[in-house]
Amino acid sequence: xxxxxxxxxxxxxxxxxxxxxxxxxxxxxxxxxxxxxxxxxxxxxxxxxxxxxxxxxxxxxxxxxxxxxxxxxxxxxxxxxxxxxxxxxxxxxxxxxxxxxxxxxxxxxxxxxxxxxxxxxxxxxxxxxxxxxxxxxxxxxxxxxxxxxxxxxxxxxxxxxxxxxxxxxxxxxxxxxxxxxxxxxxxxxxxxxxxxxxxxxxxxxxxxxxxxxxxxxxxxxxxxxxxxxxxxxxxxxxxxxxxxxxxx
Amino acid sequence: xxxxxxxxxxxxxxxxxxxxxxxxxxxxxxxxxxxxxxxxxxxxxxxxxxxxxxxxxxxxxxxxxxxxxxxxxxxxxxxxxxxxxxxxxxxxxxxxxxxxxxxxxxxxxxxxxxxxxxxxxxxxxxxxxxxxxxxxxxxxxxxxxxxxxxxxxxxxxxxxxxxxxxxxxxxxxxxxxxxxxxxxxxxxxxxxxxxxxxxxxxxxxxxxxxxxxxxxxxxxxxxxxxxxxxxxxxxxxxxxxxxxxxxxxxxxxxxxxxxxx
Numbered sequence: 001x002x003x004x005x006x007x008x009x010x011x012x013x014x015x016x017x018x019x020x021x022x023x024x025x026x027x028x029x030x031x032x033x034x035x036x037x038x039x040x041x042x043x044x045x046x047x048x049x050x051x052x053x054x055x056x057x058x059x060x061x062x063x064x065x066x067x068x069x070x071x072x073x074x075x076x077x078x079x080x081x082x083x084x085x086x087x088x089x090x091x092x093x094x095x096x097x098x099x100x101x102x103x104x105x106x107x108x109x110x111x112x113x114x115x116x117x118x119x120x121x122x123x124x125x126x127x128x129x130x131x132x133x134x135x136x137x138x139x140x141x142x143x144x145x146x147x148x149x150x151x152x153x154x155x156x157x158x159x160x161x162x163x164x165x166x167x168x169x170x171x172x173x174x175x176x177x178x179x180x181x182x183x184x185x186x187x188x189x190x191x192x193x194x195x196x197x198x199x200x201x202x203x204x205x206x207x208x209x210x211x212x213x214x215x216x217x218x219x220x221x222x223x224x225x226x227x228x229x230x231x232x233x234x235x236x237x238x239x240x241x242x243x244x245x246x247x248x
Numbered sequence: 249x250x251x252x253x254x255x256x257x258x259x260x261x262x263x264x265x266x267x268x269x270x271x272x273x274x275x276x277x278x279x280x281x282x283x284x285x286x287x288x289x290x291x292x293x294x295x296x297x298x299x300x301x302x303x304x305x306x307x308x309x310x311x312x313x314x315x316x317x318x319x320x321x322x323x324x325x326x327x328x329x330x331x332x333x334x335x336x337x338x339x340x341x342x343x344x345x346x347x348x349x350x351x352x353x354x355x356x357x358x359x360x361x362x363x364x365x366x367x368x369x370x371x372x373x374x375x376x377x378x379x380x381x382x383x384x385x386x387x388x389x390x391x392x393x394x395x396x397x398x399x400x401x402x403x404x405x406x407x408x409x410x411x412x413x414x415x416x417x418x419x420x421x422x423x424x425x426x427x428x429x430x431x432x433x434x435x436x437x438x439x440x441x442x443x444x445x446x447x448x449x450x451x452x453x454x455x456x457x458x459x460x461x462x463x464x465x466x467x468x469x470x471x472x473x474x475x476x477x478x479x480x481x482x483x484x485x486x487x488x489x490x491x492x493x494x495x496x497x498x499x500x501x502x503x504x505x506x507x508x509x
Contacts, residue, residue, distance in 0.1 A: 050380050074386045085381035088372075098385050103288065149385075 001026045002047065002157070002189065007056035009042055016042050018213030020056070024206075029183050029190040031200045031221075033235060034210035035244065040193035041082070043210065044159050047191075048077060060157070071104065078155035078188075082162040084142040086134035092145050093130040096120060099153040119148040123178055140171035147175070151182055158183065160192040164199050176202035197236060200224075209235065211244070276468050283388065283395040293396040301362050301397070301463070302404025306411065308361055309354045313412035316349050317341060317419025325428050337428070338435045339442035341420035346447040347507075350413040352499050355458030358405055359491040363466040366397055367487035370470025371480035379471065394467040398460060405459025406452040413451060450506045457502065458495045465491040 002024040009017040016039035024030045034040050045051040047058055047065060058065040065073065086095045096116035100107050107115075117127050123144040134142055143163065150158055160179060164172035176199050183190040183203075192203055200207060204221040209232050217232045227233065234242030320341050328334045370393060373379050382389045417439060424430040465487045473483035 045380070048384055050383055071386045074384060077384060079381070079384045081377045081381055083376055085377040087378055087381075098387075102290070103386050 001061060002191065003057075003059045004043075004047070005057045007043070007046060007058065008054045009039070009046060009051065010054055015213055017046070017053070017056075020210070020213070020215055022208055022215050022218070024189060024191050026061075026189050027187055028205040029180070029192065029203055030206045030208060031192045031194060031204035032208050032210050033195060033197075033200055034193075035195060035235070038210050039213060040210055041161055044079075044161055044191065044193060048074070048079070048159070075099075075104065075153070076156045077159065078150035078153065078157070079159040080143070080146050080150045080161060080163055082165055084134070084139075084146040086142055086146055086149070088134055091131050091133055092120070092137070093117065095134065095145060096148045096152050098149060105153055115152060116148070119152050120145070122151070122182070123148045124174070139166055140168075140174070143167065143171075143175055144178070147178060147182070151186065154186065155188065157189045157191070158186075160190065160194075160203075162194055162196075163192065164194065164196050169198075172196065172198065173202070179203050195235075197238075273464075273468055277464055279390055280394045280398050280464065280467065283391040284399050288391070290392055290396055293392060294400055297396045297400035298404055300365075301358070301400045301459075302407060305358050305361055305404075305408055308357050309408045309412045310415045312353050312357050313345070313350060313416035314419040316353055317345055317416035317421075318423040320344055320349065320416075321420035321423040321428065325424070334428075335438075337420070337424055337430065338438035341424075342417050342439045342443045343447055345416035345420070346413045346443060346451045348451075348499075348503075350416055351409045351451045351454035351458060352495065354409045354412040354455065355405065355462065355495045355499075356492055358401070358408065358459065359462045359465075359495060360488055362401060363462045363487040363491040364484050366463060366466025367470040367473070367484045368480060370467060371473030371483040374471060374473050375475055375480060389471065394471065397467055398463040401459035401463035402456050403459070405462070406455035409451050409455035410448070413448060446506075450502070453506075454499060454502050457498055461494045461498065462491045465494065 002022075004020050004022045007017050007020040008015070020043060022032075032040050032043065042051055046053045047060075049065065049070070060073070060076070086092075087098070090098075093113050093116040094101065096119050097112040099105050100112035100115055101109065113130070117130055120127070120130060125141065125144055125148070129137065129141065129145070134145065137145065147163075150160075163175050163179060167175065179190070179192070180203055182188075190203070192199070194200060194203075201221065206219065207221050207224050208218040209216045209229075211231050217227060217229045219227065224232070224236065230243050234244050321337055324337045324340045324344075325334055328336050328340075370379070373393070379389045379393070382392060421430075421432070421435050421439070424435055425432045469483040469487040469490070473479050
């Protein structure tokens with residue numbers, strides 16, 4: 001379980017997180033929704049240690065995230081970045097097998113390539129893409145490769161940062177289905193951030209809405225449509241009228 | 249009074265800003281050195297950088313040295329003629345190339361090529377979250393990206409300087425024998441007689457220092473790049489400018505240390 005308590009983060013005078021409290025139960029898929037610029041990505045980066053929070057605590061399975069062996073901590077995570085964040089200088093298979101070619105999980109190159117091909121197959125890509133470079137792939141294929149990389153080392157916790165941004169509706173549906181299947185298959189704990197409501201309905205067990213630096217609403221996805229919180233209902237309906245300022 | 253106070257305030261902020269920048273760069277350099285020495289090592293990355301920085305810089309360094317050696321011979325011949333001292337051309341070309349022009353011009357050419365390339369590459373990696381991705385894949389970006397580049401530049405720039413010295417001397421020989429009427433054997437004999445080991449050695453030490461500074465500036469500005477294309481562009485420009493200035497400043501300090509009376 002991931003527990004966040006009283007998390008604060010500011011960039012200069014701009015307070016992005018103003019006391020986030022959130023629990024992500026083990027083995028569930030939690031989706032954080034919220035408008036652009038509300039600090040969703042910053043929240044994920046705080047958990048991973050990519051951004052240092054100003055205050056608050058982060059624990060993973062009861063242990064503080066900042067204590068102990070950092071490599072062992074990070075080895076439990078996989079992450080799908082918003083833009084894919086594939087390494088331009090490496091072919092696709094080396095991107096997918098990155099963790100298996102170095103560090104504590106290092107294995108022979110031939111074996112690592114086999115694992116990469118298997119993971120690529122799992123996300124619907126054939127071996128013909130293995131030796132291509134990321135720049136030679138479409139946006140949807142890059143997202144799939146990034147997903148394959150996130151799951152290559154069988155992580156216990158997977159983060160998805162805007163997994164469907166920039167994709168057409170059909171490819172978004174494909175990515176959403178893959179994420180749901182993979183998370184269920186692996187029994188992993190998933191934390192996704194998005195403002196795509198079709199992703200929320202496809203991926204989430206639980207939903208949390210981040211607004212003004214705090215968790216505004218939290219609950220099972222089945223309760224979301226019946227919720228009366230005006231901020232949540234405006235966000236779900238995509239209405240310009242409501243308490244959320246549309247000019248930011 | 250307020251104008252004076254404001255001026256001092258501005259000056260103070262500039263000084264503090266400069267000192268803070270020096271501190272940040274020094275801290276970055278120390279961290280790179282620690283990561284160069286401590287495992288894990290990434291030999292594949294190092295070999296790739298040795299090729300990218302060393303091998304692929306050979307043409308530009310070689311051409312620069314060739315033309316500089318030729319021009320130097322013409323200048324020394326013309327200047328020496330005023331004192332009937334045309335015979336000094338071989339020794340001055342050799343000493344000038346080995347001690348100063350080989351390392352400095354070679355370093356500046358590598359700064360233009362390598363510091364820009366490193367800053368642009370790492371800056372793009374930063375804005376596209378590839379550096380964050382490295383961290384989430386349990387790989388330290390300083391160790392994986394910065395350490396191999398700085399080590400490769402520190403090892404290869406002295407070799408480039410050595411090749412540049414030889415090509416520069418050859419350029420002087422070519423111009424002297426074909427245009428200035430020097431006897432080939434006598435020219436080469438003079439070069440060999442006057443050139444001492446430390447003339448070449450000091451240039452190679454300078455090359456190592458310049459290589460370190462070039463890659464360090466490329467990595468520092470790239471990994472601290474601002475957002476977007478403008479941020480990467482600024483990082484690239486700052487890397488080349490700061491590497492060039494540091495090369496010229498450190499060249500003076502090293503020359504002072506090696507050759508001052």
